[in-house]
Amino acid sequence: xxxxxxxxxxxxxxxxxxxxxxxxxxxxxxxxxxxxxxxxxxxxxxxxxxxxxxxxxxxxxxxxxxxxxxxxxxxxxxxxxxxxxxxxxxxxxxxxxxxxxxxxxxxxxxxxxxxxxxxxxxxxxxxxxxxxxxxxxxxxxxxxxxxxxxxxxxxxxxxxxxxxxxxxxxxxxxxxxxxxxxxxxxxxxxxxxxxxxxxxxxxxxxxxxxxxxxxxxxxxxxxxxxxxxxxxxxxxxxxxxxxxxxxxxxxxxxxxxxxxxxxxxxxxxxxxxxxxxxxxxxxxxxxxxxxxxxxxxxxxxxxxxxxxxxxxxxxxxxxxxxxxxxxx
Amino acid sequence: xxxxxxxxxxxxxxxxxxxxxxxxxxxxxxxxxxxxxxxxxxxxxxxxxxxxxxxxxxxxxxxxxxxxxxxxxxxxxxxxxxxxxxxxxxxxxxxxxxxxxxxxxxxxxxxxxxxxxxxxxxxxxxxxxxxxxxxxxxxxxxxxxxxxxxxxxxxxxxxxxxxxxxxxxxxxxxxxxxxxxxxxxxxxxxxxxxxxxxxxxxxxxxxxxxxxxxxxxxxxxxxxxxxxxxxxxxxxxxxxxxxxxxxxxxxxxxxxxxxxxxxxxxxxxxxxxxxxxxxxxxxxxxxxxxxxxxxxxxxxxxxxxxxxxxxxxxxxxxxxxxxxxxxxxxxxxxxxxxxxxxxxxxxxxxxxx
Numbered sequence: 001x002x003x004x005x006x007x008x009x010x011x012x013x014x015x016x017x018x019x020x021x022x023x024x025x026x027x028x029x030x031x032x033x034x035x036x037x038x039x040x041x042x043x044x045x046x047x048x049x050x051x052x053x054x055x056x057x058x059x060x061x062x063x064x065x066x067x068x069x070x071x072x073x074x075x076x077x078x079x080x081x082x083x084x085x086x087x088x089x090x091x092x093x094x095x096x097x098x099x100x101x102x103x104x105x106x107x108x109x110x111x112x113x114x115x116x117x118x119x120x121x122x123x124x125x126x127x128x129x130x131x132x133x134x135x136x137x138x139x140x141x142x143x144x145x146x147x148x149x150x151x152x153x154x155x156x157x158x159x160x161x162x163x164x165x166x167x168x169x170x171x172x173x174x175x176x177x178x179x180x181x182x183x184x185x186x187x188x189x190x191x192x193x194x195x196x197x198x199x200x201x202x203x204x205x206x207x208x209x210x211x212x213x214x215x216x217x218x219x220x221x222x223x224x225x226x227x228x229x230x231x232x233x234x235x236x237x238x239x240x241x242x243x244x245x246x247x248x249x250x251x252x253x254x255x256x257x258x259x260x261x262x263x264x265x266x267x268x269x270x271x272x273x274x275x276x277x278x279x280x281x282x283x284x285x286x287x288x289x290x291x292x293x294x295x296x297x298x299x300x301x302x303x304x305x306x307x308x309x310x311x312x313x314x315x316x317x318x319x320x321x322x323x324x325x326x327x328x
Numbered sequence: 329x330x331x332x333x334x335x336x337x338x339x340x341x342x343x344x345x346x347x348x349x350x351x352x353x354x355x356x357x358x359x360x361x362x363x364x365x366x367x368x369x370x371x372x373x374x375x376x377x378x379x380x381x382x383x384x385x386x387x388x389x390x391x392x393x394x395x396x397x398x399x400x401x402x403x404x405x406x407x408x409x410x411x412x413x414x415x416x417x418x419x420x421x422x423x424x425x426x427x428x429x430x431x432x433x434x435x436x437x438x439x440x441x442x443x444x445x446x447x448x449x450x451x452x453x454x455x456x457x458x459x460x461x462x463x464x465x466x467x468x469x470x471x472x473x474x475x476x477x478x479x480x481x482x483x484x485x486x487x488x489x490x491x492x493x494x495x496x497x498x499x500x501x502x503x504x505x506x507x508x509x510x511x512x513x514x515x516x517x518x519x520x521x522x523x524x525x526x527x528x529x530x531x532x533x534x535x536x537x538x539x540x541x542x543x544x545x546x547x548x549x550x551x552x553x554x555x556x557x558x559x560x561x562x563x564x565x566x567x568x569x570x571x572x573x574x575x576x577x578x579x580x581x582x583x584x585x586x587x588x589x590x591x592x593x594x595x596x597x598x599x600x601x602x603x604x605x606x607x608x609x610x611x612x613x614x615x616x617x618x619x620x621x622x623x624x625x626x627x628x629x630x631x632x633x634x635x636x637x638x639x640x641x642x643x644x645x646x647x648x649x650x651x652x653x654x655x656x657x658x659x660x661x662x663x664x665x666x667x668x669x670x671x672x673x674x675x676x677x678x679x680x681x
Contacts, residue, residue, distance in 0.1 A: 062516030069486020
C-alpha cells in the first residue's frame, strides 16, 4: 500500500469520485488553475475542465447557496471554503437552509452536497486562519459533520460524504495536510459516516479526540504506557454528527475514566456533549470526574508563537492530564 | 414591449424601460403573439379563484383557524402574467417567494391550498412543517424554502447552473421583493449569474414596502431594474398591475435567458393588504395611498378588459365568481374536517436516506 499525506488522500478521493460520477463537481475560490490554496484540486481543471472545476467569485455566501441550488437539481457539488474562518458568510445557507431542506419539505427534497473546510491552528495562522468551527455545525440537526485524522480515513470518509444524500461538513485539519502520512489503498473504498474507531486499545483511561489532536493523543498514550502509568484507549470520533455514542460508551464503561481532547474552545464544544453523554449513560461506571482538555475560551488562536503555543493542546499537556486522571 | 431602451434582436432592452401604462389599461393593444382570448379567460378564472382563496384565508385567520398568511392581493397580474409565460414556454422552474400565492397555488386544488394554510395533514409543500405553501411542490417545478428572503436567489442560480451542467434547456425564474433586493446574496447571485450567462429570470415584485419600510429607506434609486447593468445583463421595469405587460416581459425574458443569459424584471406592483395577517399597516401607510392602490386592482382590471373586449360576457364573469365561491367553500369545509399531522411525524425526515 502506498504511503500518502492527508492532502493527497483528499485529492484522490475527489478525483476518483469525479471520474466515477458526472454529477460531482468542485467549486470555490482558487480551485481552478491555482489548484486550491492547499493544492487539494491540483490538476483537476486540466482533467475535468472549467465546467466541473469552477473558480468562483470571492463571495462565500453564494458559493454555498449555488452549491445548494445545484444539489436541488441532482448534482453532488463539493464546495470548498478556503479557510474555516471564511465560513461565516455561508452560515445562513448551511445552517439556515441546507440543514433544513429535507425536514422543511417533509423529505421531498434533499441536498447531496459536501462542504470541505480546512480548519484548525498550530500553523501561525492568527485570528483569521486558525479557527476550529465544528461546534457550530455539530449543534445543527440536518447536517453531518466529519473530521478525519488520518489519510486513510480522510479518503474513505470524503468519498462517503460525496455520495451521501445530505449536506456533509467535511473538516480537514490544515496542519495534518502534509504532516500526517499513512497507508492508503489504491482501490475504491468507502468508510461509513457515523462510526468512531478505537485507534489504540487500552484498559485504564478512555481518551476521546479527533482531527490533529488525535495524533497528539496517541503520542501521549504511548508515553504513559512506556512510563507504566496507564493503558490508555484512544477513540477517534472521525464523525462528529451523527455521533457514535455506542463506541464511546463501550470504552468508558470498560475503563471508568474519560478524558476528551479538542482544539476548539472548551465551552459548548463537542467535548461538552461527550461529557454529558458519559454522565447520562455511563454514570455508574465512572471512577473519576470526566475531564476535558480543550482550547481556552478566547475568540480564536492568536498569532505570536508564545500565544499560539499557550492556546494549543499538545502531547505534553495531554500526558499531564492523563497522569492526573490515572492517579485519581 | 416597452417604450424605452435599446432594442436587441429579441426585443430585450439593454437599458431600463418604463411602463407602457401606469393607470388603467390600454384597450387598443393587440393580444400578444401566442395568447388567445381563451388563455386570458382561463387566467382570469384562476386569478378570481386565487383572490377568493386569499380573502377567505384572511378571514379564517381572524377566526383563529389560519395562524399566519401573507396576502398576494395586488400582485396577481405580475405573478399570473409571468406564470402564463412560463407555462406557455413549458420548460421553466420556479423559486417563488412567500407572497407568490398565484404561483405556489398553481398546481394545487383549492382544498390542498386550504390544508396548507390551516396546517393540516397532507399539506403538499411540507406536510405542515413550514408556513403555508412553503417547502417544495416538485411535481410542479416549485421550490420555496426560506423566509431569509434573498437565500433563494443564490439557490436558484445554482439550480440553473445544475441545469446547464446536465445539458437541459430549462429556464429558472426566481421571485423576490424590493426588500430582498437589499440583501447581499441578491448581489452575489446576480453577479455569478452574469459571469456565467446562466438562464435565470430575476423577477422583483416591487410593492414599495418591506413590511413597513418604504422604498425611500430601502434604496437610493427609483428602479431596482437599473442594477442589472452592473451585472452585465438587461433589466426592465414592468407594469406588474397589467397582466399582458407582465406576460410579454416574462415571455421575452425567458427566451432571452435561454439564449443569452440572465434578465432582471422589476414588476411594479401595489400591496393591497398589510404585510401579513400579523401586521397593521395603518401605523405606517396612509389610508389614501391604500385606497388609491385598490382602484388599480389587477383582478378587476383584467375583468374589465375582458368585458370591454367581449372576450367574456357579464353572465360568464358572474359564473366564474360563483364557481370560485363554491370552490372556496368546499375547500374550507374539507380542510376544516381534516386532522393536523400526527405528533409522531415530528422526528421524521431530519436526514435523507
